[in-house]
Amino acid sequence: MTHPDTEGGQETDPAPSASAAQGRYPSPLAAWLGLALLCILMLTAGLNQQIIYLVVEPLKESLSLSDTQIGALGGFALTLVSALAILPLGWLVDRVNRLRLLAACIAIWSASTVGFALAQSFEGLFGFAMGIAVGEAVLGPIMYSLIADMFPRDKWVRANLIMYIAGRLGGFASLAFAGTLIGFAGSGHSVLPPLIAQLDPWRIALILSTLTAPVLIILTLMIRLRSGATVKAQIGGTSQGLFIYFRANVRALVGVFLGFGIVFAANGGAAAWFPAALQRGFGAKPTEIGVTMGIIGGCAAAFGVAAAALLERWLRRKVGDLTPMVMAQFATAGTILATPVMLLAPDLTAIYTLYAAKTFLLTVCLSLSPAVLQMLAPSHLRGRVIAVGGLIAIIFSSMAPLTVGMLSDTAFHGPKGLMTSIVVVSTGASLIGLLFMMFGASSLPSTFQAAAAADREGVPT
Known part of the structure; x- marks a missing residue:
């Protein structure tokens, strides 16, 4: 029996199985x-x-x-x-x-x-x-x-x-x-x-x-x-093995899961309110906001992906497998500095410029999180580890919009009250996420090495 796995989002087998070879x-x-x-x-x-x-x-x-x-x-x-x-x-x-x-x-x-x-x-x-x-x-x-x-x-x-x-x-x-x-x-x-x-x-x-x-x-x-593709997947590893892995690598996992998860939630979840904040604070129309944010955000994300690929290749020679985590920490620190400046923006042009800068930095950070997750676990556990990381990110993301809404109703009022709520949630949570990343970073090298060793030794089938 072989053990399906997830690597880079793709389902693979440690060795080609009979079913994979057929069809x-x-x-x-x-x-x-x-x-x-x-x-x-x-x-x-x-x-x-x-x-x-x-x-x-x-x-x-x-x-x-x-x-x-x-x-x-x-x-x-x-x-x-x-x-x-x-x-x-x-x-x-x-x-x-x-x-x-x-x-x-x-x-x-x-x-x-x-x-x-x-x-x-x-x-x-x-x-x-x-x-x-x-x-x-x-x-x-x-x-x-x-x-x-x-x-x-x-x-x-x-x-x-x-x-x-x-x-x-x-x-x-x-x-x-x-x-x-x-x-x-x-x-x-x-x-x-x-x-x-x-x-x-x-x-x-x-x-x-x-x-x-x-x-x-x-x-x-x-x-x-593929002809003959099976419907039912065979699940590799045991629940006991997954529990032992989590217990042995708790610091690294907490740092990665909570670090990336909270940063993702702080910015993605809070951004759900961003169009409404531009309507209240600057009188912008939904059509204008959607088209402008879509174009600016798409361009900024494209540059972010390109920059992440180039910087990762350059830095890897200096810091090795820790490169994605190091880059994510610096990019998160950049968003923490850029976000509060939005409260000082005098017009929509300034707001959109800051939005582009923040989108660029977030893309550099979050586009590297899959690489960290892939190196974090051995092949026979990788799929479930990535799933847990994604689940935690979504759970935190569910809290961000509600928190922004509650702050807007109770603490911050006026035309820029909603923008203030967004900035407070995004900046504060990003800082917490960065601290979790720093907490887990010291344990990542040993976790990466253990995962790589397990892959080299192979998992019994």
């Missing part, structure tokens, strides 16, 4: 078309949430919601529920037809988006937001599983790199498209059916974002996979 992969054209569809699904799945974040102000006014309630929608309904759904959906990915599961989840998040758009109460919004979260939670566990059966082993790295870039830049692209869609919803009533045209623009935009769902479902079911 013919789809043609290169079919495989790349399938990958393109997966990238489109990632963009489409994020579109509804980007619209929700952009229309916080009109949504709040329409249903008379408080900032705490808005924070609960973003933090608990959309984020925490996604974290809770990841593990059972990951279990299903290994045990049912993956293409049918993905198609069903597209239907779930699309139907829930329409329900959210038509909801008339906070309770209705919360329930349908949970449906969106459950439907979209499958993307993480299923994408790299499908890639492993779409491409032969020597193409996995290239396919995974494309998927990573698409995921990073796709979020900003969907933000820009969300702004465009909101603008059309507000001005395109003459070309819309009367039943839809009478709705609020934010409701129209959400409904329009689901129109491609039937086509995507059909195309998903047509994805070609």
Whole structure:
């Protein structure tokens, strides 16, 4: 029996098994078309949430919601529920037809988006937001599983790199498209059916974002996979071995999991409020915010990925395997210094400039976290260790929007009260995350060495 593992997001075996050796992969054209569809699904799945974040102000006014309630929608309904759904959906990915599961989840998040758009109460919004979260939670566990059966082993790295870039830049692209869609919803009533045209623009935009769902479902079911690809994965290692590993490396794991997890939550979770803060503090329009942030953020992220790759190659000769952690610490320190300056920004141009700088630094930091996680654990435990790290990051991310909303309601008021709340949460939590990184860094070399030794010795099959 062989032990599936996760390395760089891809499912591999320590040695080629009989089942891996059998079966013919789809043609290169079919495989790349399938990958393109997966990238489109990632963009489409994020579109509804980007619209929700952009229309916080009109949504709040329409249903008379408080900032705490808005924070609960973003933090608990959309984020925490996604974290809770990841593990059972990951279990299903290994045990049912993956293409049918993905198609069903597209239907779930699309139907829930329409329900959210038509909801008339906070309770209705919360329930349908949970449906969106459950439907979209499958993307993480299923994408790299499908890639492993779409491409032969020597193409996995290239396919995974494309998927990573698409995921990073796709979020900003969907933000820009969300702004465009909101603008059309507000001005395109003459070309819309009367039943839809009478709705609020934010409701129209959400409904329009689901129109491609039937086509995507059909195309998903047509994805070609390796012939004879198995549905059920065999899980390597034992629970006892995982427990022993965690106990032996607790300091390094705490430093990495909490360090990266809190930094991710502090900036990603708090940023959900950023469009609303620009509307309140500077009178910006949702369409303008979405398009501008999408373009600026995408460019900054692209430069961040390029800079991370170049700096990692240069620094590795000096600090070795600790390079990703060292770079992440410096990048996090940069965000801690840059974030409070946003309170001094006199206009939108200054705000967008700082946003670009912060996005660049965060990309340098967070794009290196997978490398740290990969080196942290031996191959037979790596998949579950990475899953735990992702789960912790999502849990913390669920707390950030709610915390910002509560601070805005109770502590900071006025046009820049929401921006102040964002800065306080982002800066404070980033500092805590940096301290955890520093705490775990001293134990990382021995943990890296032990993991590498375990891989060299091999794991009994």
